[in-house]
Amino acid sequence: MDDEFLRLWPQAASDHAHAIDWLIWSFTGMMAIFVVPVFVLTILFAIRYRKGTRVSRDHRPRGSMKVEMTWIVLPFIGSMIIYLVSARLYYEVKTPPADAMVIQVVAKQWMWKFQHPGGQREINTLHVPVGRPVRLNMISQDVIHSLYFPALRIKQDLLPGRYTALWFSATETGRYEAFCAEYCGTDHSKMLATLIVQSPQEYQRWLSQSGASESLAEQGEVLFRQFGCSGCHGPAAVAKAPTLEGLYGRRVALHDGTSVIADQAYIRDSILLPHKQLVAGYEPIMPSFSNVIDEEGVLRLTAYIQSLGEGEQGEPHADSPRNPPPEETAP
Amino acid sequence: MKTRKLLLIYAGLLMLLAIGATVAIQFPQWAMLALVCAAGQAILLLFGLAELGTHTPLVRFFAFGAGFWLVLMFTLSIADLLTRG
Amino acid sequence: MDVREQYLAEPYQTAAQQREATFLGMWVFLATEIMMFGGLFLVIYYYRLQHPVGVGEAVHHLHSILAAFNSALLLTGSLCMSLMVQASRLGDYRRVQRLLLLTAFFGLAFLAVKGFEYGWEYREGLLPGMGPESPLKEPAARLFMNIYLFATGLHAVHVTLGVTIILGMVVRIHFAHMKLPERAITLEMVGLYWHLIDVIWIVLYPSLYLVGRAV
Amino acid sequence: MSQKNPAADRAPSYLADEHGLRTWLLTTDHKRIAILYLISVTAFFFLGSLAASLVRIELVTPEGDLLSPDGYNRAFTLHGVVMVWFFLIPSIPAVFGNFLIPIMIGARDMAFPKLNLFSWYLLVGGGSFTLYALLAGGVATGWTFYTPLSTMFSNGHVVAVILGVFIVGFSSILTGLNIIVTIHRLRAPGMTWFRMPLFCWSLYATSVILVLATPVLAITLLLVAAEHLFGIGVFDPRLGGDPLLFQHLFWFYSHPAVYIMILPAMGVMSELVTAAAHKRIFGYSFVAYSSLAIAVIGFMVWGHHMFVAGQSMYASMVFSLLSFLVAIPSAIKVYNWTATLYKSNLTIDAHFLYALTFIGLFVIGGITGLFLALLAADVHVHDTYFVVAHFHYIMVGAAVAGFFGGLHFWWPKMTGRMYSQLWGKIAAVMIFCGFNLTFFPQFLLGYLGMPRRYHSYPEDFQFLHVLSSTGAAVLAVGYVMPFFYLLWSLRYGPQAEDDPWDAAGLEWRTSSPPPTHNFLETPIVDFDAYEYPPEATHGRS
Incomplete structure (x- = not known):
């Protein structure tokens, strides 16, 4: 954030940022072709046809279909070309790559909390390695916020009750501002953050000495026992509950016949709203933890469940009713 | 719009209501039929009782x-x- | 000078012009009512799609047979209103007053049954906030009960408004402020408003009570 | 002497034929109601401007030191609520629509005169109710009332402000209803739809939007009030409620609402350009149908406010495409106005300078609107000062310029007095320069990444903010000037003749100010809209 006296164009710290700048300039150029004639002709006609000037004014046109059609179709075709380009860019911004490094973001009224996979936690600052795609898995604890990186030309609202994602791959190291773009109450303008893009070595050094005793998954395991989840879902469980080993990323068959991929949203819903997506073949006996665990706890539990082994995509879960060995479903 | 015609429309409305309700309560998977009955009732009421047909x-x-x-x-x-x- | 010309409002030249303008104005107003309840129907069907399980459980607890009886009450009210409009065109003062009172009676009966239903739900703890512990496990079910209370409450306000206007008409006829059949158009407007309230309930009843019952 | 209506043996004008406060407060004459609206709408405009100047002074320094953070939030909310619902939406339809539509179509009054007066009382009633709530502590949710902030995390007078806006909503519904029925049923014999002035076309389209969109706002605000007051949580995330559902309902009203604000100004523009050019408009049917096209397509584009709000990617792409479609009718109008000036017989008066301001600023506003419709660009500039600059270019640059242009154009007809052309032109130029100095730097601020509704900001934005605040000062002076020379003209201005601008239109064929029933006998319309003599020199005997 080299604060010069006057900066008229924001820094660009990612390829996407340059793509957006190119999009803006090309659209400005195209629109200038359609707009400058309006200004020029208005002033020209105003001067040339002022009252009292000696100029021919006979057979004034009442309107012509041809002229109208040209200035409807031409701008529309131009806009459609730019629309397709921007739609493709939008598609890229909205679909994170699979290998992206996932960082959890929780927004609370007027502060940002970031959690790295290794367990490091930061308030209002975010360290990321340069050149590596980073996916932010974001949720808000109270009102709608919006994480906005002007240097990366991206922003995404954080909703209470639903995960939203934002991904980027920074290409230049440095410190960049981050704002909250969605009005969220009194200190909306104080809710700032700093994005610190470092070279991979610096990032590793920062990770090691930022004093994270245990990883996100280990913190999740502590909560797993503390809230008694292991009583039903653990190996020596007495009650009948779905096993969690290899659950993450697997397709789970639900009570009403549909099936859904067990991603972070599914796990969060199962913890906070257990009866919303009931697993087939199980009774709705799980209590809701919605006012017991906060969002960060849910994220740690999810990380722990994820650490219990990734299920291959699409292969139905072991104990779904389709192929359950009879004795296993009996309590 | 003679009284007899109005009573006929009224009977039609009640019949549609009865069909919609019983079907939806007995066979919940056919509940969408109740919406169709409701649409029928609405049109019947508008054109029958409210005489929308006579207006411009x-x-x-x-x-x-x-x-x-x-x-x-x-x-x-x-x-x-x-x-x- | 056609007898109806004397009641020509200020900007109009002919009675037909005023009559069509009144109908057009009334139907544009009814269109705004339809748009307002349209927003409410979007909320109902949006949440039905988003939380099918929770909404199913809430609908399961609603008393749809009692509400079906309630709908029949309103339909009868609409019938009486149409008969009244027909009578007002013939200038039959006695019959118009009797039918107006009958419609008001059915309106009040609808409100009474609605009040009884609210009481019943209050005792079961279904209504938000006050009342005993809600038997609904799903939070989305409580959300749907909120929408149910708001939607039926707003409709009940419209029914109350309709009943007061009807009673106002009875009073005006009683003190001979309204000469029929010349001023029959005013009664027709009241009839249209009442029919609209009925149409809204016709669509509201299945949307709240019937569709998507928990199997 | 080309006296157009020889029979006007000085029937008393609507101002002169009765006096006293009662005749004003209980009037059913559409012209008097228009004057009542003009006074109340101007009062709300100055209140909104006060809040705007507070915001602009605050932003001169990076750290927020004039107002507390909460005070600043209440100031911009007051600015938003008052300017949107109490000035921009009622201004042209209620003032010029009420005054001119009956005269332009040859009617004696609006279809429902008593209803017309009732809508004015609704505006004043709702207005004072909201005024009390806003001044007694106000509300800190922004004029958008986003949930769950407005329902669960806000302690201001949310319910009071919502009830005030709800009441004023009915005022605009009834005005829209009145205009629709008047245009359909009260046109003079011979006045077909295609002989009507384009001002009536655009106000008809505006009324269709007013009547169909405002009820959805009514139900949305009622739901927020019910949730805030009684805890009937409909958008409560804890119960599974979806804040995006609120945004769908709110923007379904609020995008058509921005067309309610700009369409009437486009109608005024068609009148100003043709009157100054003394020539028929270029492509009458295209301009007329483009008003209706805006009214219809305007209802399909609201999703472009929610590209980054968690809306699905495919829905955003559909909304973006539709947003490009809705830009076409506006482009048609601007191109046709420019083409009207070709081979025209132009007189450049104060009102035509406002027309030039409109064309200049509306075009920039429209183009930046297309930037926001571009999906990928919106991800960067959404909720930043780029958006603030865009909608101020449209609302302040175009809609208020249209309002001022109409005020200067029809002032002689409404009051019978002429104002000084010199001062009028100075004010117009000052407004144009002050406006650009205020809002063009905000485009750069927005692209630099300065978010909206920020009470304090990083230092390197300060230079542009100082530029913008000085521009706001120039703009404020420009806005106050008409207040003086127009009121001055009421007492000392020369008597205006029936048609001071040599314009063609039914309103210029009656005396100014017009008699109570507009015409001594209902005119028979046998001429086309904007029928100016084809030969170059002007003079109609």
């Missing part, structure tokens, strides 16, 4: 115009919900 086409245009914009609101909002993924 302009009035009829405005009566159903609101429906066009509601359909617009429904389709685009619910399209967002369903394709949210």
